[in-house]
Amino acid sequence: MQWETVIGLEIHAQLATKSKIFSGASTAYGAEPNTQACNVDLGMPGVLPVLNREAVCMAVKFGVAIGAKVAPRSVFARKNYFYPDLPKGYQISQMELPIVGVGKLTINLGDGESKVIGITRAHLEEDAGKSLHEDFHGMTGIDLNRAGTPLLEIVSEPDMSSAVEAVAYAKKIHALVRYIEICDGNMAEGSFRCDANVSVRPKGQEKLGTRAELKNLNSFRFLEKAINLEVERQIDIIESGGKVAQETRLYDADRNETRSMRSKEEANDYRYFPDPDLLPVELDDAFIDAIRETLPELPDEKRQRFEADYVLSQQDAVVLTASRELADYYEAVVATAQTDPKIAANWVSGELAAALNKEAVDVVNSPVTAELLAGLLKRIADQTISGKIAKQVFEAMWQGEGDADAVIEAKGLKQITDSGAIEKLVDDVVTTNPKQAEQYRSGKDKLFGFFVGQVMKETKGKANPQQVNELLKKRLAQD
Amino acid sequence: MSLDHADVKKIAHLARVDVSDEQMESIAKDLSNILGLVEQMSAVDTEGVVPMAHPLHMAQRLRSDEVTETDARELFQSIAPQTEEGLYLVPKVIE
Numbered sequence: 001m002q003w004e005t006v007i008g009l010e011i012h013a014q015l016a017t018k019s020k021i022f023s024g025a026s027t028a029y030g031a032e033p034n035t036q037a038c039n040v041d042l043g044m045p046g047v048l049p050v051l052n053r054e055a056v057c058m059a060v061k062f063g064v065a066i067g068a069k070v071a072p073r074s075v076f077a078r079k080n081y082f083y084p085d086l087p088k089g090y091q092i093s094q095m096e097l098p099i100v101g102v103g104k105l106t107i108n109l110g111d112g113e114s115k116v117i118g119i120t121r122a123h124l125e126e127d128a129g130k131s132l133h134e135d136f137h138g139m140t141g142i143d144l145n146r147a148g149t150p151l152l153e154i155v156s157e158p159d160m161s162s163a164v165e166a167v168a169y170a171k172k173i174h175a176l177v178r179y180i181e182i183c184d185g186n187m188a189e190g191s192f193r194c195d196a197n198v199s200v201r202p203k204g205q206e207k208l209g210t211r212a213e214l215k216n217l218n219s220f221r222f223l224e225k226a227i228n229l230e231v232e233r234q235i236d237i238i239e240s241g242g243k244v245a246q247e248t249r250l251y252d253a254d255r256n257e258t259r260s261m262r263s264k265e266e267a268n269d270y271r272y273f274p275d276p277d278l279l280p281v282e283l284d285d286a287f288i289d290a291i292r293e294t295l296p297e298l299p300d301e302k303r304q305r306f307e308a309d310y311v312l313s314q315q316d317a318v319v320l321t322a323s324r325e326l327a328d329y330y331e332a333v334v335a336t337a338q339t340d341p342k343i344a345a346n347w348v349s350g351e352l353a354a355a356l357n358k359e360a361v362d363v364v365n366s367p368v369t370a371e372l373l374a375g376l377l378k379r380i381a382d383q384t385i386s387g388k389i390a391k392q393v394f395e396a397m398w399q400g401e402g403d404a405d406a407v408i409e410a411k412g413l414k415q416i417t418d419s420g421a422i423e424k425l426v427d428d429v430v431t432t433n434p435k436q437a438e439q440y441r442s443g444k445d446k447l448f449g450f451f452v453g454q455v456m457k458e459t460k461g462k463a464n465p466q467q468v469n470e471l472l473k474k475r476l477a478q479d
Numbered sequence: 480m481s482l483d484h485a486d487v488k489k490i491a492h493l494a495r496v497d498v499s500d501e502q503m504e505s506i507a508k509d510l511s512n513i514l515g516l517v518e519q520m521s522a523v524d525t526e527g528v529v530p531m532a533h534p535l536h537m538a539q540r541l542r543s544d545e546v547t548e549t550d551a552r553e554l555f556q557s558i559a560p561q562t563e564e565g566l567y568l569v570p571k572v573i574e
Contacts (some may be wrong), residue, residue: 024547033565035555038548042555054544075532082495089495097532131572141566274532282538331565352526415565 002203006254008158013183014191015058021150037144043088055150058182064292068103076278079270097270098123107168118157155455163227198230210244226251310341319349336374339381376404429454481511
């Protein structure tokens with residue numbers, strides 16, 4: 001049977017405010033346990049929540065960025081459940097009247113293909129604390145520093161039909177929240193978390209299958225792996241005559257498997273009701289318009305501009321606009337180097353991205369600055385060095401050995417373009433390898449590469465490749 | 480609509496409230512009466528009425544995003560049953 005996968009994502013983005021959503025405690029990451037949990041966060045008797053204006057502004061900013069209707073009136077509700085990292089016994093969230101309504105986002109799937117994914121809603125809520133299950137004499141340790149950190153929960157429609165689409169969507173939201181500077185997007189620190197609702201159904205069937213909710217997906221790679229595993233698991237169950245249970249499953253990266261968490265049938269009865277401690281949030285058009293004015297160029301706009309202005313493929317443009325910082329870097333390189341933007345794109349998304357990735361460095365802290373890379377591209381453009389040697393120069397610049405000119409000078413990497421010198425080398429190589437020359441002339445074309453290799457070896461790769469080719473052909477044509 | 484004992488038991492469990500067998504009957508009756516009242520209100524035509532989220536006709540005030548709280552861990556933990564390395568300790572939570 002042919003199966004169809006249906007995926008919806010719930011993304012929790014921690015909003016980059018200085019203080020918590022309902023209290024004046026700091027949200028800074030990595031503080032000593034419980035030093036940033038005040039009496040409001042601890043749910044002490046008699047305290048009252050007071051809403052953080054910045055958290056509201058950030059939610060609105062997201063709403064206008066996805067073209068959603070921002071609610072003129074939204075209401076906070078209590079979501080009731082008992083867990084030790086939730087001191088009040090309820091989480092303040094939004095249920096019936098979320099701050100951000102229906103919107104949409106276009107994802108790019110490479111090769112110019114794109115798909116529109118619906119966004120059901122986005123609402124404000126507070127984060128819970130952290131439970132540490134390591135050994136405390138058989139007890140659990142609770143750190144409430146994170147309790148009360150503002151979250152924007154972004155809920156998609158079940159519009160994605162593969163793990164690849166789900167990852168493209170998650171990456172797009174990730175890029176967007178960073179562009180508009182409402183979330184730092186740090187997945188390792190938990191500032192950006194994805195839960196995936198996954199179900200399968202026979203191809204062509206209208207009715208959705210029973211879904212499982214996947215949690216603990218703290219990287220895009222895990223998101224993709226976990227979805228693929230879950231799809232396989234569900235198809236296996238149905239094909240062997242079983243039924244998929246509606247449940248929450250945790251992804252275990254070490255074992256690369258998903259497994260059932262406690263059944264949530266009862267925990268799902270959250271008994272939401274409007275929080276009497278908080279009044280409805282009312283926003284007028286002037287407030288929303290003022291925030292719309294602060295929107296920067298968004299990823300889609302930037303991507304389209306890159307494709308048009310720099311004549312790049314959609315794929316190149318998607319990579320380069322994945323973050324605002326990388327896009328800025330690229331534009332700085334192009335502006336300084338004044339060379340082919342496509343070559344600059346190849347270097348930024350190739351050599352540079354690989355080095356940043358390998359050393360886990362952020363582009364803003366790259367040892368090879370945009371100016372340094374531009375200097376290197378200039379030397380490729382004016383044929384001082386070949387593209388191959390340029391990689392060597394890049395490596396040296398990365399190690400802090402100075403700019404391109406300094407490295408080329410110090411290492412003597414300047415390309416040999418003196419045709420007299422190259423001609424002499426070519427002649428030497430041909431005369432010292434008479435056997436190969438003979439075989440080449442009798443039709444063994446492949447040996448041409450051997451001669452090129454010999455010349456390059458003699459010059460340590462510095463001879464201009466086009467000239468070498470030309471002169472070799474000429475020389476080998478003689479007897 | 481009336482609640483039976485099983486409903487009351489479930490609600491009590493969700494709220495972590497202990498209800499004894501002797502109390503069960505009267506609580507079931509009280510809760511059913513409240514639901515009856517709600518049912519009665521449902522009969523009112525509310526077409527065009529904005530659902531009330533709060534009895535006060537006011538909007539939420541917003542505070543500026545500033546850190547105003549300082550560390551008072553020691554004070555808070557002085558009344559906690561058990562702490563270690565700055566953490567509150569609770570009976571093991573089994574996942």
